[in-house]
Amino acid sequence: MNPYRQIPKVDKILNDESFKKYNRYILSRAVKEEIKTLREDISKGKEWSKQELYKNIKRRYHSLSSSSLYKVINATGIIIHTNLGRSPIDSEVFDSVKEIATKYCNLEYDMQKGSRGDRYTHTAQTLKELFGCEDVLIVNNNASAVFLILNTFAKNKEVIVSRGELVEIGGSFRIPEVMRASGAILKEVGTTNRTKISDYKESISEDTAMLMKVHKSNYKIVGFSQDVEIDEITKLAKEKNLIDYYDLGSAYIPPLPYSLSNSEPSIMDILKNQPSLVSFSGDKLFGSIQAGIIIGKKELIAKLKKNQILRMFRVDKITLAILQQSAIKYLKKEYEKIPVLNMLFTPLEELEKRAESLIDMIQDGFIYHTSSFVGGGTMPEAEIPSVSVALKGNAKELQEAFRRENIIGRIENEMFLIDMRTVKRDDISVIAKAYNKIKE
Numbered sequence: 001m002n003p004y005r006q007i008p009k010v011d012k013i014l015n016d017e018s019f020k021k022y023n024r025y026i027l028s029r030a031v032k033e034e035i036k037t038l039r040e041d042i043s044k045g046k047e048w049s050k051q052e053l054y055k056n057i058k059r060r061y062h063s064l065s066s067s068s069l070y071k072v073i074n075a076t077g078i079i080i081h082t083n084l085g086r087s088p089i090d091s092e093v094f095d096s097v098k099e100i101a102t103k104y105c106n107l108e109y110d111m112q113k114g115s116r117g118d119r120y121t122h123t124a125q126t127l128k129e130l131f132g133c134e135d136v137l138i139v140n141n142n143a144s145a146v147f148l149i150l151n152t153f154a155k156n157k158e159v160i161v162s163r164g165e166l167v168e169i170g171g172s173f174r175i176p177e178v179m180r181a182s183g184a185i186l187k188e189v190g191t192t193n194r195t196k197i198s199d200y201k202e203s204i205s206e207d208t209a210m211l212m213k214v215h216k217s218n219y220k221i222v223g224f225s226q227d228v229e230i231d232e233i234t235k236l237a238k239e240k241n242l243i244d245y246y247d248l249g250s251a252y253i254p255p256l257p258y259s260l261s262n263s264e265p266s267i268m269d270i271l272k273n274q275p276s277l278v279s280f281s282g283d284k285l286f287g288s289i290q291a292g293i294i295i296g297k298k299e300l301i302a303k304l305k306k307n308q309i310l311r312m313f314r315v316d317k318i319t320l321a322i323l324q325q326s327a328i329k330y331l332k333k334e335y336e337k338i339p340v341l342n343m344l345f346t347p348l349e350e351l352e353k354r355a356e357s358l359i360d361m362i363q364d365g366f367i368y369h370t371s372s373f374v375g376g377g378t379m380p381e382a383e384i385p386s387v388s389v390a391l392k393g394n395a396k397e398l399q400e401a402f403r404r405e406n407i408i409g410r411i412e413n414e415m416f417l418i419d420m421r422t423v424k425r426d427d428i429s430v431i432a433k434a435y436n437k438i439k440e
């Protein structure tokens with residue numbers, strides 16, 4: 001007998017009682033795809049059953065009809081976790097832009113003149129106020145900011161960068177390669193561990209357009225090392241009538257706890273000496289949405305705006321609206337509305353309380369004092385004290401089991417830890433529930 005004739009007809013499956021509540025369109029896709037797979041299996045002589053087929057259809061239906069992106073609980077303690085979506089956005093900030101996103105808005109419409117307006121002015125105005133700078137331009141992310149700046153000011157010209165700063169940021173963003181793609185010519189100066197201002201000075205030629213500094217972000221050179229601060233580079237650039245540019249990567253405004261501010265100057269300190277251009281990410285320590293924020297001299301920002309490539313790095317109204325709302329929170333000094341800062345500033349006593357409440361709920365584990373990192377290629381060395389709940393048992397197995405419940409923890413000293421630095425109060429009962437499920 002023809003083995004394929006055993007396969008139930010599509011219509012019959014669609015009308016089966018067990019699929020009554022399913023959406024017809026998605027169900028019929030799932031059925032057709034599963035039947036195709038089944039035919040291939042049969043051709044290979046594989047055994048099958050109707051029960052199994054129905055189970056597979058259901059599984060495919062659910063994967064087709066649900067988002068593959070979902071909320072997870074970050075129990076790693078790493079605040080800016082690029083793999084987990086980098087900076088979360090404050091829910092009040094997010095809600096406040098709903099009308100702008102779901103209705104029409106004055107994005108590029110001048111309400112006074114009744115004619116076309118400029119999308120960039122809205123948010124730039126607030127950011128200018130915040131940073132006290134001449135002008136601001138917002139692009140898709142900091143990588144596009146780097147590309148746009150190099151392409152605008154240094155195409156076919158030389159850009160002087162220290163050898164110690166030719167970094168690769170996670171996700172294959174390499175300065176030398178971005179530079180090549182932008183058309184700029186890289187001129188490396190100094191050595192891996194030491195670069196002096198005289199190295200920049202001696203390398204300036206007729207072909208030089210820019211002196212660039214790149215934040216080392218995710219690594220540190222220790223021992224016999226030296227690099228040049230942006231102030232010195234700015235001063236030299238002014239003398240030689242060149243543009244100086246600092247790819248800062250991540251920027252923060254208020255003084256940070258745990259002496260983090262000692263290892264890195266704030267964006268306000270960097271701007272004091274009026275560098276020509278600085279850029280950083282909107283979703284690292286700045287704690288807002290993905291964006292590249294370029295701060296600079298008015299005439300330079302005007303040139304960036306004239307580059308056709310800007311159109312390709314253009315940001316959406318949602319990005320502009322959220323960034324503006326975050327900037328307003330900064331102006332009001334409502335730092336608790338910047339989630340990244342809120343987590344960083346949460347006192348250890350509060351973290352202890354969270355840990356105790358989890359231990360109370362699960363009647364297992366113990367408080368374990370630890371330290372975590374800022375993450376996201378920001379302050380790679382700076383450790384932040386934290387409090388976690390350590391669970392007894394095989395750490396690897398626990399990590400996997402919690403991961404199946406969408407909770408990402410970390411292993412330290414062969415213990416599985418739930419680090420409270422990045423866990424919200426509301427998340428604690430969710431973690432307890434997951435724990436009970438795992439232990440069943």
Ligand SMILES: *Cc1c(COP(=O)(O)O)cnc(C)c1O
Pocket residue numbers: 141142143144146169173214215216217247248249250280281282291292377
């Ligand atoms: C993170 C980082 C980038 C890339 O920024 P994105 O916003 O991720 O595009 C570029 N340069 C430096 C120094 C960085 O730290």
